[in-house]
Amino acid sequence: MQAAQLEHDAPTRLKMDFTEMERDFCRRKVSLSRLSDWLVMSAACDTLPGWWGSHLWRPAASATRISNAERMFDDLKTRWLEEVGGQSSLTKIVGSRHYLRIISMGESALPFILRELEEENPAPWFAALRAITGRDDIGRSTPGQFRQMADEWIEWGKSEGWI
Amino acid sequence: MRLTQHKEAEIPGLSHGNYRVSSPATGRYNCIAFAADDTMRWWWPDAEGDGYWPIGVAREETIEAFVQAFATLGYAPCADQTHTAGFDKVAIYADGKVPTHAAKQLADGRWISKLGDWEDIEHDTLESLEGRPFYGKVALVMQRQAPDKKNRTPI
Numbered sequence: 527m528q529a530a531q532l533e534h535d536a537p538t539r540l541k542m543d544f545t546e547m548e549r550d551f552c553r554r555k556v557s558l559s560r561l562s563d564w565l566v567m568s569a570a571c572d573t574l575p576g577w578w579g580s581h582l583w584r585p586a587a588s589a590t591r592i593s594n595a596e597r598m599f600d601d602l603k604t605r606w607l608e609e610v611g612g613q614s615s616l617t618k619i620v621g622s623r624h625y626l627r628i629i630s631m632g633e634s635a636l637p638f639i640l641r642e643l644e645e646e647n648p649a650p651w652f653a654a655l656r657a658i659t660g661r662d663d664i665g666r667s668t669p670g671q672f673r674q675m676a677d678e679w680i681e682w683g684k685s686e687g688w689i
Numbered sequence: 690m691r692l693t694q695h696k697e698a699e700i701p702g703l704s705h706g707n708y709r710v711s712s713p714a715t716g717r718y719n720c721i722a723f724a725a726d727d728t729m730r731w732w733w734p735d736a737e738g739d740g741y742w743p744i745g746v747a748r749e750e751t752i753e754a755f756v757q758a759f760a761t762l763g764y765a766p767c768a769d770q771t772h773t774a775g776f777d778k779v780a781i782y783a784d785g786k787v788p789t790h791a792a793k794q795l796a797d798g799r800w801i802s803k804l805g806d807w808e809d810i811e812h813d814t815l816e817s818l819e820g821r822p823f824y825g826k827v828a829l830v831m832q833r834q835a836p837d838k839k840n841r842t843p844i
Binding site: 610611613647649652653656669670 | 823
């Protein structure tokens with residue numbers, strides 16, 4: 527079977543698997559722990575159908591995603607700071623592939639970037655913040671003063687419920 | 690006091706005995722700001738507009754733009770890096786034609802630099818910070834008559 531066909535059929539097959547799994551669980555043919563393992567795996571793939579998907583396992587799936595996002599963010603941030611340490615060029619600093627990968631994380635990176643802005647002397651996260659949020663009007667009155675620029679973004683983060 | 694091994698390795702010209710750390714690491718200001726006696730801002734003519742850059746100077750990463758930036762502080766290009774009593778000197782480094790770093794001269798003829806968001810260091814020569822891919826080479830030296838420090842207005 528072609529890869530594209532497999533991908534197309536995946537939700538249907540998972541739903542069928544789920545129906546069987548649920549039925550077997552109700553008939554006590556599978557243990558709760560096995561069902562849990564299966565649900566966590568499916569939730570991580572965002573393929574849970576019906577009520578299970580929208581209620582019971584949504585928080586678990588969300589928590590998994592946040593945890594993965596945080597791990598990815600921390601890893602990329604470490605690599606970024608190692609790569610650009612000692613450099614003065616903001617062009618080089620925000621042009622790093624690690625920085626660009628953080629931007630590609632989209633809104634899932636926002637809580638962690640805003641957390642980084644609490645540092646006494648924050649790194650220049652501002653280009654990433656503008657790229658992710660589409661806001662071009664925040665922190666613009668004090669160029670070069672990263673602390674003040676960060677404070678404006680923190681205010682925005684609070685007003686938007688990110689902090 | 691020395692930089693960490695990792696940082697020293699990035700700048701091969703630095704070795705034990707030809708530099709010393711003079712203040713702790715901070716991301717508040719960078720080398721250009723430090724050479725301009727400004728320890729409150731990060732100077733850079735980035736297209737995004739996040740760095741501070743003097744009003745009226747082209748916001749571009751060229752040696753000419755950096756010369757103009759220091760000219761706003763009274764500096765003009767000069768012939769050499771030797772210490773001259775009564776004059777402040779700054780050196781601009783570039784990798785090819787793209788500026789990378791600046792250092793300023795101390796009263797005893799040595800130099801002092803802020804290394805990006807790392808520490809400030811005093812170094813015996815300008816050459817000790819040269820090398821690719823970090824700061825490249827010294828592109829030019831500028832000087833100005835040393836202002837009267839008592840009547841100096843902070844930037």
